[in-house]
Amino acid sequence: xxxxxxxxxxxxxxxxxxxxxxxxxxxxxxxxxxxxxxxxxxxxxxxxxxxxxxxxxxxxxxxxxxxxxxxxxxxxxxxxxxxxxxxxxxxxxxxxxxxxxxxxxxxxxxxxxxxxxxxxxxxxxxxxxxxxxxxxxxxxxxxxxxxxxxxxxxxxxxxxxxxxxxxxxxxxxxxxxxxxxxxxxxxxxxxxxxxxxxxxxxxxxxxxxxxxxxxxxxxxxxxxxxxxxxxxxxxxxxxxxxxxxxxxxxxxxxxxxxxxxxxxxxxxxxxxxxxxxxxxxxxxxxxxxxxxxxxxxxxxxxxxxxxxxxxxxxxx
Numbered sequence: 001x002x003x004x005x006x007x008x009x010x011x012x013x014x015x016x017x018x019x020x021x022x023x024x025x026x027x028x029x030x031x032x033x034x035x036x037x038x039x040x041x042x043x044x045x046x047x048x049x050x051x052x053x054x055x056x057x058x059x060x061x062x063x064x065x066x067x068x069x070x071x072x073x074x075x076x077x078x079x080x081x082x083x084x085x086x087x088x089x090x091x092x093x094x095x096x097x098x099x100x101x102x103x104x105x106x107x108x109x110x111x112x113x114x115x116x117x118x119x120x121x122x123x124x125x126x127x128x129x130x131x132x133x134x135x136x137x138x139x140x141x142x143x144x145x146x147x148x149x150x151x152x153x154x155x156x157x158x159x160x161x162x163x164x165x166x167x168x169x170x171x172x173x174x175x176x177x178x179x180x181x182x183x184x185x186x187x188x189x190x191x192x193x194x195x196x197x198x199x200x201x202x203x204x205x206x207x208x209x210x211x212x213x214x215x216x217x218x219x220x221x222x223x224x225x226x227x228x229x230x231x232x233x234x235x236x237x238x239x240x241x242x243x244x245x246x247x248x249x250x251x252x253x254x255x256x257x258x259x260x261x262x263x264x265x266x267x268x269x270x271x272x273x274x275x276x277x278x279x280x281x282x283x284x285x286x287x288x289x290x291x292x293x294x295x296x297x298x299x300x301x302x303x304x305x306x307x308x309x310x311x312x313x314x315x316x
Contacts, residue, residue, distance in 0.1 A: 006301075009098045009151045010144040012114055017132065017140045019117045024132060031137020038304035038315055040142035047159045050143050054135040056126075064139045067121040070159040071111070078109045080165070084172035093166065098151045113154055145304070149316075217244035238270060261302075264293055268303060268316040275313055 018028060034040065034054060041061065043052040048070045053061035071079065082105055083089040092099045099105070103112045122136045132140070147153050152162040160168075218237040227233070267282050268274050276291035283290070294314050298305045304315045 007097075007148045007151065008100055009154060010147040013147055013154070014140065014144050016114060016117050016120065017137065024137075027132060027134045028137045030134040031132070031139075032141045034134065034138035035141035035145065036301065036304065038306035038313075040138050040304075043139070043142055043146065045143065045146070045153050045157055047156065050139060050157065052139045052142065054124075054138050056135065062125045062135045064124045064135050065122065066136070066139060066143070067123075068115045068157055069119050072159075075111055076160055076168075079106060079111060079113075080168040080172050082106055082109055082111075084169050090169045093169065096151070098154070113158060115158075142304075145301075217241050261293070261297065264290070265297070265302065265316045268294075268314055273313050273315045275310075277310075279314070 034056075039055045041053045041055065043050065048067060050066040052064050054064055055061040083093070083102070086105070089099050089102070089105070098113075103114060106112060122131045124131070124133050124135045126133055126135055143153075152165070155162065155165055218240045227236070230236070263283065264279065267279050271278060271282070276294055277287055279285075279294070280287040280290035291312075294303060294305070297303045298314070302316070305312060306315075307313050
């Protein structure tokens with residue numbers, strides 16, 4: 001059953017769940033079906049726990065919770081020191097991935113990022129007395145789908161967010177403080193110097209390009225200061241981040257089809273739950289093409305789907 005996770009870290013999470021044995025196999029399969037059907041709502045990942053609501057066939061959803069032990073400050077200091085000891089660990093994390101041997105590297109310090117099965121607690125408001133019930137299993141599978149896309153959720157679950165961990169790695173490798181690095185101050189627009197396009201020389205084909213993924217796409221946006229008349233810049237920063245991710249996919253050579261899929265999934269995440277019509281309108285795509293793409297991604301297990309006909313809604 002663990003094949004529903006595409007990245008190794010989400011498969012590892014599900015393998016821990018599936019150690020419950022054959023006695024719960026039917027419940028796990030049912031939970032996996034629930035997750036794919038999109039009946040898990042309001043999923044929240046916080047330090048020490050995951051919560052969500054699972055709407056079964058009844059009118060009221062069940063509240064489900066998963067609890068894991070937190071790593072304390074001393075534990076995290078050892079985690080950062082261990083990961084900073086090898087450049088490849090830092091490089092993989094900066095690229096948004098977890099090194100496959102991360103727990104093996106932490107083992108000498110007596111640590112693990114993936115909590116063992118007996119350290120993971122679970123509860124549900126249904127009438128089952130033995131856990132995991134199918135609703136708890138559904139929450140695990142839904143979390144694995146989110147973990148597929150963002151492995152830093154595992155670190156957040158154990159007590160540290162992405163920025164804090166990366167700042168700690170940068171500081172450890174440079175011998176500085178572990179506080180998150182601050183962005184440069186605001187630069188007035190009038191102070192920015194530009195080079196006219198007509199000043200360029202040479203053939204375009206002769207230009208060698210070495211693309212690198214930007215870790216803080218909105219940094220330049222903040223340096224320019226708040227746009228006139230705009231009080232909340234968060235939506236703009238999200239748009240910049242989505243555009244940067246799309247640009248990286250293109251630059252990395254994953255092909256136009258893969259880039260279109262990434263753009264569609266990014267828009268669906270921004271809407272949280274959308275229809276083919278709402279996504280098509282936002283992207284400027286034909287609705288039929290958008291619906292076909294969403295259904296294809298659903299079959300691939302990349303997005304979740306609920307409802308039928310015009311009421312069909314999708315969630316990434």
